[in-house]
Amino acid sequence: xxxxxxxxxxxxxxxxxxxxxxxxxxxxxxxxxxxxxxxxxxxxxxxxxxxxxxxxxxxxxxxxxxxxxxxxxxxxxxxxxxxxxxxxxxxxxxxxxxxxxxxxxx
Numbered sequence: 001x002x003x004x005x006x007x008x009x010x011x012x013x014x015x016x017x018x019x020x021x022x023x024x025x026x027x028x029x030x031x032x033x034x035x036x037x038x039x040x041x042x043x044x045x046x047x048x049x050x051x052x053x054x055x056x057x058x059x060x061x062x063x064x065x066x067x068x069x070x071x072x073x074x075x076x077x078x079x080x081x082x083x084x085x086x087x088x089x090x091x092x093x094x095x096x097x098x099x100x101x102x103x104x105x106x
Contacts, residue, residue: 005030017041021048054102061088067102 002016017036020027036044045051055063070082074097083090095101
């Protein structure tokens with residue numbers, strides 16, 4: 001559909017992107033389609049709120065509230081104790097506290 005609306009992709013690395021944010025719901029409106037790089041398409045997913053991250057990505061053991069609690073308790077107890085409480089590895093707790101995981105969550 002994107003090729004019919006916009007011609008061939010500029011490079012083999014380009015992929016169809018939806019300006020409406022409803023591509024995951026099957027939108028095929030040619031006015032909503034454009035060619036984008038993978039990076040641009042991933043940025044669109046963040047803007048549209050369709051990028052599965054955190055508890056929405058399906059394999060997370062933690063919820064957003066769990067992560068907020070871990071951050072709030074950081075420095076008041078050992079990371080290994082937090083890890084045991086929430087059923088994750090101590091290294092994961094460290095990455096959450098240091099902002100390397102769940103960085104998008106306030």
